[in-house]
Amino acid sequence: MMNTQTMINTTIAHKPAGQFEDTRFEKIHNVVFSTSNEASICVAQEIASLIREKQANNAHCVLGLATGSSPIKVYEELVRMHNEEGLSFSNVITFNLDEYYPMDKNSMHSYFYFMHQHLFNHIDISPENIHIPSGTVSPEELHQYCIDYDLKIKEYGGLDFQLLGIGRTGHIGFNEPGSHYNSGTRSITLDHITREDAAPSFLGINNVPKKAITMGIGTVKKAKRIVLLAWGHNKASVVKETIEGEITSEVPATYLQNHANTTFILNEEASQDLTRLSTPWLVGPCIWDTQLASKAIVWLCKQTGKSILKLTDKDYNDHGMSSLLVQEGSAYDLNIKMFNKIQHTITGWPGGKPNADDSSRPERANPAKKRIIIFSPHPDDDVISMGGTFDRLVEQGHDVHVVYQTSGNIAVSDSEALKYAEVIKDVNPTFPKVDDIIRKIANKVSDIEDEIEVRNLKGIIRRRESLAATRFVGVPDENVHFLNLPFYETGRVKKNPLSIVDVEIVANIIASVKPHQIYAAGDLADPHGTHKVCLDAIFEALKKLKHNDYMDDCWVWLYRGAWHEWDVHQIEMAVPMSPDQVLKKRKAIFFHQSQKDDVMFQGNDTREFWVRAEERNNDTARKYHKLGLADYAALEAFKRYHF
Template sequence: MLKLNLLEETRYEKVPVKIYSDDTSASIEVARRVAGLIKSKQANNETAVLGLATGASPVKVYKELVRLHKEEGLSFKNVVTFNLDEYYPIQPDAEQSYVRFMKEQLFDHVDIDISNVNIPDGTLKQEDIAAYCLAYEQKINNYGGIDLQVLGIGRTGHIGFNEPGSAPNSGTRLVTLNDLTRRDASKDFGGKENVPKKAITMGIGTIFKAKEIILLAWNGKKAPIIKKAVEGPISNEVPATFLQMSNNVEFIIDEDAAVELTRFDIPWLVKDCKWTDSLIKKAVVWLSKTLDKPILKLTEADYNNNGMAQLATDFGPVYNININVFNKLQHTITGWPGGKFNADDSQRPERALPQVKRSIVFSPHPDDDVISMGGTFIRLADQGHEVHVAYQTSGNTAVWDEDALRYVEFAMDFGQAQRQDTAYLTNLYATMNEFFRNKKPNQSDPKEIRTIKGLIRKGEAIAGARLSGLRDENIHFMDLPFYDRGKFEKVVSYEDDVTQTMDLLQQVKPHQIFAAGDFADPHGTHKVCFEIILEALTRLRKTEQWTADCWLWLYRGAWHEFEIHEIEMAVPLSPQEVERKRLAIFKHQSQKDLPVFPGDDAREFWVRAEDRTRETARLYNALGLAEYEAIEAFVKWKFED
């Protein structure tokens, strides 16, 4: 019966999927399987042929294999490897090359014979590539094929560098990279313009010949493409869907990458559910959006015809369910994000007391505060709360070189106008010009230039915070050390960042903390900044009494918003507040027009922010609630006591 239930639960899934709580435990299991293959081949005096991937997904697998070699004696002397792909053209010692990646992550730390390592050659003349690729295929065949192929997956659905449009029988070849793939690689190369436009990759047909295939995917950023690859139709628009035709494939993913699979996202369609309040809310909101009907107009037939008959039977009549969910959504809406004094707060998201709250907004970059929650920021200040803002990093990476020169030119001209000695600035300007002329892609700026760029962001942040109503003494620039340290060190400690954050929290003793809740990218600055805050608070909660009355609210950035059923505080904005928020964003002039790191969205940050908050307001209205100009959304963090 258990097997039948599992088959029913996974009936939308067209490949086997194994889900782990996190990428660490999953990677250890994959490494164990690789090691098992190597040992079994050793016992029979045979060669283990591995197909290897690069990128973030297999890093912890390689780390565990290195540990197994160093601590448990796992030998790689009988191992032959074939890597999936390599950028073209690229030198093997380039920081972004997959030759260098594999050496740093695995080969330099184990006893593999380097002559058994095969990675596509990014230095070939283009006219030699076709013959090289045929030879690569033949070499794989000479070893009897790949025993175990490890794959990652790109957001286009590519496996290896088999981009949309690839044929299922394709072999090793030169390909043109998709624009999204190049954008995703832009951070490593210091800008998309520096990312090679081509790559050499094993083909889908080559991958298919492997005796066993394991595809790895971690974090919520991969969740949409995992859903397409696992549940979608087979299509060359999503090359990973071709794996559905293999009998030797398994997807190994973490819980965050699994969230959009039907059994987790819409479980009522595949199984009987344990109906919690949060799941009921999610299901009713989903039904309302799916049918494009306000919640209070949903009928029993709507429930029965859309997989929610069990909910209607167990908790009906459905109108009572509708009313209950409608009221819960209504109670999330408040024009008083700091709480409304002398009002019943039993149905409000924030407490009425104390009347004047100490609030601190943590902003990972110097503009996340006004972009993501500028209206709420303004509302808190206007309503008389003691509002602080803490800019966690300098943001110096996201300033154009030309802007840094322009500010130094201004300082030189001002000094000359005041008949002051500008020799230092003149020399600095010449040094900067020389550095920028010879600057390599992704090369870090020297300290003086980082300081200038950081000061540009600082001045803009002060202007934005002042416009939002803050006093200068409540504007804090933390310049957390990890941000610059990470540019030069592969292993970064965050202890001093946590200590500094604890000191600021002790100074303010806030009743409210607002922090960025964008966790899709586990290596992103937002996630790191939040983990520093969380660690600081966790430590303080053990000894500091004020923390018992401190609530932590999460906001999201300009790229996406919380789902409606997740929102616990919705702050509506008037047209005038939307305009004032826009002006605060405009103060960040270095980020206007074309920022250094625009992400996937071509719109300016202020446009994204307004579109996002207007869409949230539209969704509330479509569910049958009041119509607002815009809504900023928040979720309360639940501490594990």
Template sequence: MARLNLLEETRFEKLPVTIYPDAKTASVVVAQRIAKLIRSKQAEGGKAVLGLATGVTPIAVYKELVRMHQQEGLSFKDVITFNLDEYFPMQASSAQSYVTFMHENLFDHIDIAPENIHIPDGTLPQDAVAAFCLNYEKQIEDLGGLDFQLLGIGRTGHIGFNEPGSAPNSGTRLVTLDNLTRSDASRDFGGKENVPTKAITMGIGTIFKAREIILMAWSAKKAPIVKKAVEGEISGDVPATYLQLSDHVEFILDEGAASELTRFYTPWLVKDCIWSAQLTKKAVIWLAGEVKKPVLKLTEEDYNNHGMAQLAVEQGPVYNINIDIFNKIQHTITGWPGGKPNADDSQRPERAEPAKKRSVIFSPHPDDDVISMGGTFIRLVDQGHEVHVAYQTSGNTAVWDDEVLRYVEFAIDFDESIGKDVTQLKGIYDNMREFIKHKRPNQVDSQEIRNVKGFIRKAEAIAGARYAGLPDSNIHFMALPFYETGKTQKNAVGEEDVQLTMELLQKVKPHQIFAAGDFADPHGTHVVAFNIILTALQRLKATEKWVEDCWLWLYRGAWHEFETSEIEMAVPLSPQEVIRKRQAIFKHQSQKDTPVFPGDDAREFWVRAEDRNRETANCYNELGLAEYAAMEAFVRYKF
């Protein structure tokens, strides 16, 4: 019976999927499977032939293999590896090369023979690439093919660098990279303009011949493309769907990457559900979107035709369900994000008391506060709450080099105008210009350049917070040490990061905390910054009584927004408040027009923010609620 139930739940899935609670647990399992294969081949007197991937996804797998080599005696002397791909052109010594990646993360820490390592050669003249690719294929074939192929998946659905349009029988070849793929790589190269436009990649046909294929994906950021690859029709538009044709493939996911599969996202379509209040809310809002009706106009036929007959029977009549959900959504709307004084707060998202609250807005980057919750920020100040803003990082990697020169030139001119000696400053300026002239993509800036970039972000953040109405005493710059590497790759969180956060919280003793809640990227600054806050609060909870009365609200908006069914507080903005928020964002001039790290959204940050806030308001309106110009959304985190 359990087997039948599982088959019913997974009936939309066209290939085997195994899900683990988190990426670390899954990575250990994958590493153990690779180790088992290596040992099995060694016992037979043979050599394991592995196809390996690069990128963030397999790093924990390689870390575990290194640990097994160092602590358990796993030997790689009889292992032969073939990497999936390499940028072209690309020097092997470059920090962005996959040669560098593989040696730093695996090869330099194990006993593999150098002659057994094969990585596409990005240094070749272009007219020599075709012959190299044919030989790469021949080397694999001469060894009897790949025993095991490790894969990640790009957001275009690419495996290796087989972009949309790749043929299912394609071999190793030179390809042109998709625009989104290059955008995703831009952080590693110090800007999209530095990302190569081409790459050498194993073909889908080459990958398909492997005797075992594991595709790994972590985080909700990959959930949409995972759903297409697992449940979608086979199509060259999503190359990973070709894996549905293999009898030797398995997708290994964490819960985030699996979150949009039908059995998790809309489970009522595949099984009987335990209808919790949250699941009911999610299902009714989903149904309203599917049939394009306000909640109060949904009928029993709508429920029955969309997999929700069980809910209608157990909790009906459906009109009562509709009214309940409509009221729950309506109660999330408030013009009083700090609570409405002297009001009944039993149906409001925030408490009425104390009437004047101490609020801390944590901003991972110096502009997240106004981009994501600028309207609420201004509203809290206007309503008389004691608002503090804490900028957790300097944001100094996200400023263009020419901005540095412009500001230093200003400083020189100003000092000269008041008769100061600028000899030393001019010397520093000359050194900066020389450094920038010869700077390599993603090279760590000199300390002086990093300082100026940090000063630029700091000045902009002060201007934005002052515009929102804060006194300088309530503007805090934490410059958490984990961020200060000068590189896109940051340090691990240290004790000082947590201590600095605890000290600020002890000083303010807030009733409310607002923190960035965009966790789609598990290695992004937002999730790291949030975990620091959470660690600090959990430690303080043991000794500080005020923590028991402190509520933690999460915001999004710079990159993604909460689903309507998740929102617990929706703060409507008037057209005038939208303009005030826009002006606060404009104070961040270095991030306007074209920021250093724009992501895959070509819109300016202020446009993204307004569009998302408008979309949230439209979602509420389409469900049958009042029509607002815009809305900022929040979810309460219970810690």
């Protein structure tokens, strides 16, 4: 990892990608940071340095800016530097990459709204220096408007710095697959995947515009400096393809391989598929520790189609892993060691097996009956992600507490809320405010957030579904806690930042239960998503509480949600489920009726959450079996977090 100053000093005069052995597969310079926050602050400092340099020379600083979740922290840091360090934007000219079409600039979905909310309203930039494509240009004027947009950039001497994100299709701006390398600013039809990714913000893909205005590839490539940001697991595949693949119009970001001053700024999750990080033994010499050896052997089994105990010296030597053999002695010894390591992750006693030797088990035997908190970011993540383990913990007599961190109200559709409101009215026509709630739902405009009465009803729906599920599993109501963390309660898809109040609420529940085990959602595919904020709240609470004696006996296990699973080499506890337990987990998920069928925030995966969960658990079991381990119906996987 690189510190901020080192990054700034090396962004212009960086080593060309591929110059050294460890990056020989890479065709675009990139820097990997441990967190997106750290990376964003670094990029903001580079932009600030450029602005000040231009000011010293009495020159304009022309910035190309991006929208989306990736640059939000960059803009926050620029605002902070303006407020606290006197960074002035008086000499800054900005050109935004794109805008939906058609789109009114006052809509909360417009990029005009986004940029003013996150940056322009908080700095001293002149309004006439802000240029954002207009989503209200008439179709007759659109072609000339796009030509004029490029000419305006040229009039200012071109872009000094272009900030980019990257979509899962490999698009930059809205340059979708098929875009020409020399394309200018133009209107474009959005790819279905791009619209899927935008669907949560629009409360459904049907509300996402089908067209947009975007700077072209040719316009972007003329920038003197380009920095592309990519965060999260869901960007890892396209990042690898862009940095290591061939230049192709099917992945428009690959055109940046021909730009002389481009850097990709990545967090660890987004960089994980790069060859030097995913399979470093194919690149050069490795320092083999247990974790890397485990990762390599699981990979080798997949490459050869063999189970662990069938691997030979030749398999290791033929796949760049001869140095591991030299270190360990022989394939026989190495195979036994790795087989035992993975086998010892399997346990039917997630809370620890009483009166048993726990030296090779993932959990402690004592205390035999543990106090346990299962944190659930939304009111269904507990049963979706670890419903089998949840059931096992209750059956084995542990004191299980379920803590729902947010109300989940935003994920209840208006039609679902209307159904419940009408039921209330049928049962009691004089019930206070029921007519008002029905009217507000019926008259709601998509851009407007839910009013408090509607949000409360939606929250009650999620709460009652949760209680039905926890009762089915066997948890008493007094052990079910609803935190309704304030950061979530905006009535909009966009949430507030994590606050001290949120952390205090989480710390208080931990302090009251004094758990021996905590289970928390470690699915961080979206660094600005609810799961990430909820996990940060837990981590901050643990920091606050770790000096208490009862925390010495607390272990934290991370599960993943409906989108991702831990890789086999990362798994430290795997809990098997019988076919009957799989069915019981499915029934527990079904109690969350508002999240079945027409799910509002299912992302790019059209499967229902219960289907995703079952197939994911089945797939984990298959992977274990292919390695030569027992053949289970399903496995739920966990990784321990050491705080």
